[in-house]
Amino acid sequence: MSLLQVESLSKEFGGVHAVEDLTFTVEPGHIHSIIGPNGAGKTTLFNLITGVYTPSAGRVLFQDRMVSGMKPYELAAMGMSRTFQNLQIFFNMKAIENVMVGNHLQLNRSFLPSFLRLPGVVKGDRACVETCVELMEFVGLGKYLDADAASMPYGALKRLEVARALAAKPKILLLDEPAAGLNATESREIDEVIKRVAASGITVVLVEHDMKMVMGISDHITALDYGRKLAEGTPAEVRANPDVIKAYLGAHA
Amino acid sequence: MSAALLQYLFSGLTSGAIYALAGLGFAIIYNASHVINFAQGEFIMIGGMASATMVAAGVPMPLAIVLALLIAMAVGVILEKFAIEPARNADVVTIIIITIGASIFLRGAAQIIWDKEFHSLPAFSGENPIAVLGATLMPQSLWVVGVAGVVIVALWWFFNRTMFGKAMLATSHNRLAAQLVGVGVKKVLLASFALSALLGAVGGVVVTPITFTNYEAGIMLGLKGFSAAVLGGLGNGTGAIVGGLIVGIVEALASGYLSSAYKDAIAFIIILFVLFFMPNGLFGKRGTDRV
Amino acid sequence: MNMMTPRTGGLALLAVIITVAPIGFTNTYFYDVAVNAMFNAILCIGLNLLIGYAGQISLGHAGFLALGAYGSAIMTTAYGVPPIAAMLISATVVGLIAFVVGRPILKLKGHYLAMATLGIGIIIHIVLKTESKITGGPDGMSLDNFSMLGFTIMGDKMWYWVAGVLLILSAWLALNLIDSPVGRALRAVHGSEVGAEVVGVDTSSYKVLVFVVSAVFASLVGSLFAHKNGFITPDIGSFFGSVHLVTMVVLGGMASVFGSVIGAVILTLLPQVLAAVEQYEAMILGGIMMGTMIFMPKGLLPSILASLKRREAGR
């Protein structure tokens, strides 16, 4: 049984097809990468899957449930979480609070207990802090436990988004260019984090330009060009596909 | 009955053209800087007060008008230079409070420099009403509508046919890119304030024979101008004009057919209703948020 | 929970100031001004949850203040409802109104939201002004003291202590809220709506929630203010009233509970101080507003705290 099924998905913006008739599946436990040149529709695809956009046609199934048209927060409750290419950090909060927001669904969210600071809320928050400290350490942000998000460097913020997404206890995690803008060392660190996330049983869908990283960690790859599927298969298969070489890798050769 | 309807439309046109001119000032500054200038109404007041008091003091009307426009532009430039420019990167709400502070300051200054009394200008082409199909219109209303029309054409020419105008437009679309190709963003901001102050003052001069003016006249005009600009879609000149005319005409029709006590409320309900369905106003950009 | 956390430390300091301040009050006029300042502070604490923490502007909250005031006035004078019941019913009705209009309005962003809330405020003001058979029209209406269980709040001194206790309570509640799952969700809405959505925060519901909470704060303050003054006019609900409230919040410091208190106190006292300069009052008030926001764009309290922190770090 596939965890995520994308069926004939299309999205147009004023006549331009950002994603067109796209079909693929993501198997549980895999690291599934989406590759393609700039403007191939990768981020639009993520936005369609996570409910940020509604598709023009086609549908998305998550755990065999039709989820197109559902709100991102509803999908989050079903176990889908993501990061962003353009950071969506809560810069008005502390780093750890960012992660704690990720933990939102696990906490008591009623208004009155929060307003009156009932013991249950205090206890829940205390446990939440512990979880989030662990998560920050897991992604390598141990030294930022007390920091304001606004004061952190770019590379750290990328990882903060991963920690926040993990705090939501997802079954599937969509990472949109987690290594973009990072230096080689940071890239390697993120690489490690992704592998460990996958090892913990979370399915990962990855959009990434860093081919070395993609080829190194992916179980399965879908290649896009102009919103259409160009090829798919294992890294070795995709690497050998002539269309991919022409459209994508060929550009570099 | 149709004469009455025509009269309501004339009434709405007169008010609407005034609101439209006020709204246009909001649009220009918003375009260049994404700032909503709540002191826009005060530019209108300054144009009216300066020209009216100078005419009363014996200055020939054309000279008084030119001087009034220059005074308003100077105020606009000073405001941008010393209040907006230093806070350019601040929060939206922070800048709103700065411009509200500026409007209070300018009103306070006006009541000291001039006085608290109402002033008027003579109508430009006399006070004989023009009869059209049983309804009447004052020549000054035509002046307001005409000036609004000329302003729109002039602005279109400025933004589409002059180098500097195009540069201003470019800045509004992408500040960084404009900077990269050598457009002086600071200069553009300064010019946008000068331009909208000029526009406000022009409005102030042409409406003073109809509505009179005093140091507080800018409050209402500012509010209606803001409504017009938002209804039309912020930063869109055509939108501001259409928005102003809609507000004016809705008010007049509401007074005529529904209730004059609730005409302002009805205008606001219409604006709310439009925003519910078109959250960026009638002509606003509809782009999806990029994530 | 040591004494140095902003919550306990700040609340304790606030309590001390409220207790000690009357030593300097030579007559009840001072109490009167202080009560007004504290009422405004309570309202601004609620409004700051909306503007400062959740990042949603409102230029119409004076309308909710006025609804609370008129709700109490009308119910107690015309229908003999006990003041406490009238206050609670008004707050409930205002909360419902905020809930109903909040849904569609809070989909709007930035200046469009400002416009919509401004419109709501103005519509409320117009209704109160026009329906003079019920509200007394622009000339206003009077009402009685606040009494409950045979006990009547009378005189400025008694109001001072009531307002003081309520202020501390409000600050406590607000501090609770912002440091809770609900409060973090609200702040996340300010930080990034889509970022909050994808980890499970139902942003539109939270926006409506905080809008309702802030409206209820305003309504409750309106009821109290009406009873304390004994007379109200529709102008408390005017556009200027709303702008005045937002100014208090922004001047004192967005996303700062104690900043709201400071902003409210300063802007309540300022007209009293500036009465001495007569016609220069408007210029000075406008100048102070501009100057503070230009040089302290984050507002008084956050800017001062930040500069203290910098100085400490520099040592």
Added chain:
Amino acid sequence: MQKLFKWGATAVVAAGFCAVAGTANAADPIKIGAFLSATGPASFLGEPEKKTLEMYVHKLNKDGGVQGRKIELVVYDDGGAGDKASTFAKRLIESDKVDLIIGGSTTATTMAAVPLIERAGVPFISLAGAVVIVEPVKKWVFKTPHTDRMAAEKVFADMQKRGITKIGMISEDAGFGKSGRDQSLLVVKNYGIEIVADEVYSPKDPDVTAQLTKIKNAPGVQAVFNFGFGQGPAIVTKNFKQLGIAVPLYQSHGVASKDFIKLAGPAAEGVRLPAAGLVVPGQLAATDPQKPVVTAFKKEYEEAFKSDVSTFAGHAYDGLQIALAAILRAGSTDKAKVRDEIEKTSGYVGTGGLVSMSPTDHMGLSLSAFHMVEIKNGDWMLMKD
């Protein structure tokens, strides 16, 4: 005073307060407080009122004061806001410890201060129009201007005399016009007149032809009555002329200042309104007791400020005179005594008319205080009865 500075914010209040009270060193002056709407929408009431009080207090002090005591005047600007008015009234009573209060330029600001003034027991003379201020009678509250009801009655009486039975009403939706409209609706039936159209406008509307068109088209309208002040009535008058409405236009006493004629220009010709003798001093009969009073006041005001006198300035003048006369009669500033003496004011000839108060009448003016005037050649003309 020293302990005031223990709390910063208090110190700020105190500083402002000292700046006001700082000059008070003369031995035991008479302290008169005033809260007026010197700015805001009602500023053209509050501004001349303030100027008048300041001018006469200055003048009296130069002449040696009252009973050898200097007069100290404390004026606050409430900006037309009720809540500000009540705080300033409290400040006058508690901090400035004034002996008597004049003010409340508008009904709203007056009524906002009434509850606490009644509680504190300070003689209070309001300068605002509405009947509610003195009806029911409140122990400490008096007023000098004619009521809006009287203005309406005067106008309706004039209409009745001319055989007018159906009129259109247009009023401003702010305090003065709204209250005037409500009072008009109350008394209009006594004159056998029916209001067939009832429209309103906002104080800053640029155009009211829509409302006037509706009135014009109402069947059988024989006259139009406008209740409002500020620039609104001038716009109404101009639009009225523009639409060529052929029936007479009546205005309220709210426009009884030269500014109205200036703003409305030629359109004001033929407008009728009730006004105090102050606007037509030269045309009053030589035997009219008001003649010397209003002539002198007009001259003094216009010389001092180089602007035309308005009846609102006169309200402040009357208030000050009535207050000082009462203090003189009482022989002290004892609040209860002064209050009693104000209530005994009898036969005072003021700018507004002959004032005779009583325990049941805290205004003391009768309808005869009003004269109907018509605007002719840009000036007021007394209408022949």
